[in-house]
Amino acid sequence: MHSAVHRMNALFTFSVLLLAVLCGAASFLDAFTSPLSSSSSYVRADAQVLRVNRFRKQLNGNDEVSLNLNVSIDMRSLFTWNTKQVFVFLAAEYATPKNSLNQISLWDHIILDKDQANFQTKVNSKYPLIDQGSNLRGRKVDIVLHWHVMPKTGRMVRDKLLLSDFHLPEVYT
Amino acid sequence: MGWVANIFDSLRSLKIQQALTQSVSLGVIITWALMIWKCLIGLTGSESPVVVVLSGSMEPAFHRGDILFLNMGKDPIRAGEIIVFNFDKKKIPVVHRVIQLHEQRDTGDIYIITKGDNNDIDDRGLYAEDGHLWLQQHHIMGRAVGFLPYAGWITIILTEMPVVKYLLIGVLCLMVITSENRSLNISTK
Numbered sequence: 001m002h003s004a005v006h007r008m009n010a011l012f013t014f015s016v017l018l019l020a021v022l023c024g025a026a027s028f029l030d031a032f033t034s035p036l037s038s039s040s041s042y043v044r045a046d047a048q049v050l051r052v053n054r055f056r057k058q059l060n061g062n063d064e065v066s067l068n069l070n071v072s073i074d075m076r077s078l079f080t081w082n083t084k085q086v087f088v089f090l091a092a093e094y095a096t097p098k099n100s101l102n103q104i105s106l107w108d109h110i111i112l113d114k115d116q117a118n119f120q121t122k123v124n125s126k127y128p129l130i131d132q133g134s135n136l137r138g139r140k141v142d143i144v145l146h147w148h149v150m151p152k153t154g155r156m157v158r159d160k161l162l163l164s165d166f167h168l169p170e171v172y173t
Numbered sequence: 174m175g176w177v178a179n180i181f182d183s184l185r186s187l188k189i190q191q192a193l194t195q196s197v198s199l200g201v202i203i204t205w206a207l208m209i210w211k212c213l214i215g216l217t218g219s220e221s222p223v224v225v226v227l228s229g230s231m232e233p234a235f236h237r238g239d240i241l242f243l244n245m246g247k248d249p250i251r252a253g254e255i256i257v258f259n260f261d262k263k264k265i266p267v268v269h270r271v272i273q274l275h276e277q278r279d280t281g282d283i284y285i286i287t288k289g290d291n292n293d294i295d296d297r298g299l300y301a302e303d304g305h306l307w308l309q310q311h312h313i314m315g316r317a318v319g320f321l322p323y324a325g326w327i328t329i330i331l332t333e334m335p336v337v338k339y340l341l342i343g344v345l346c347l348m349v350i351t352s353e354n355r356s357l358n359i360s361t362k
Contacts, residue, residue: 005348023321027319084233084234085233085234087234087253087270087290089252089253089272091252091253097278098277098278099275099276099277099278100276100277100278101274101275101276102274102275102276103251103252103273103274103275104252104272104273104274105252105253105272105273108272108290110233110234110290112233127272127273127295130273132275132284146252146253147253148253148254148255148270150234150320151320152322153320153321153322154319154320155318155319155320156255156317156318156319156320158253158254160253
């Protein structure tokens with residue numbers, strides 16, 4: 001009545017269906033286990049600009065800044081059994097007469113493990129802060145921490161937290 | 174060679190009515206697949222709502238063979254989001270993260286720079302190949318919102334090893350024919 005092919009087909013279909021249901025359940029249960037709705041209060045972090053390493057106008061007329069930052073992050077609460085990694089980055093955010101929003105990533109880091117989610121470090125900006133134009137002298141810049149939670153399977157979640165602000169110098173270095 | 178002749182015999186003995194039923198049900202399946210795909214396009218606002226990752230430039234987040242679910246949505250693109258973009262519709266789209274963004278006050282136009290998490294440098298060189306300095310809204314096909322590991326391997330194998338594809342189609346056809354034969358035998362008994 002049932003050939004080997006029929007049995008294999010049924011087994012394969014069932015296992016694929018089961019896997020799909022498990023993936024769906026894992027992603028659904030994430031909504032309860034991780035404090036995503038108000039994660040800002042669960043993430044403790046601080047970042048201060050220690051020093052402006054370099055501040056100049058590029059030959060093409062765009063302002064360029066290199067910074068030295070002190071970063072401390074505690075993101076252990078973001079890790080659940082369905083968390084593959086947390087991508088975290090510090091962005092400089094500011095407004096200029098031409099642009100209502102400028103977001104420039106200064107430094108980023110991938111956290112793979114809960115044990116590595118609590119640290120403090122001094123870093124130079126990994127990417128230079130380059131403006132679209134020459135608007136940075138004396139400009140107030142917000143330092144914002146962004147994070148992007150990557151699940152083993154399911155929905156990706158991101159959030160941000162304003163950490164500090166500072167004013168760039170009035171003159172180039 | 175007896176079994177080949179047998180199959181041809183059984184093919185000939187198939188009633189036209191049965192063949193028609195078979196082709197109609199095949200048509201229904203294909204139409205369903207198309208309908209679901211088009212509905213997804215409508216719902217997500219992305220021209221290809223499901224994509225398969227082909228390169229390792231976003232490791233360890235995405236590996237080759239992982240499936241991404243895309244959504245366009247009404248919210249503006251912001252730094253940190255993983256987007257899928259394409260300058261030329263004929264080329265393979267790229268999945269990378271937004272690391273720099275400028276939004277113009279008057280027009281709301283956005284100017285973006287992306288980078289793969291696993292790459293050392295940003296994608297400026299990639300844009301230059303197509304004669305662009307910035308990535309803009311109309312280059313973006315969607316943003317990644319969901320993730321399913323490994324499930325895309327089957328499409329990678331099928332596209333990169335055509336032999337497997339033809340073998341699979343052949344086996345499926347053979348199964349359809351032989352199963353038809355059996356049900357015919359049972360019904361005539």
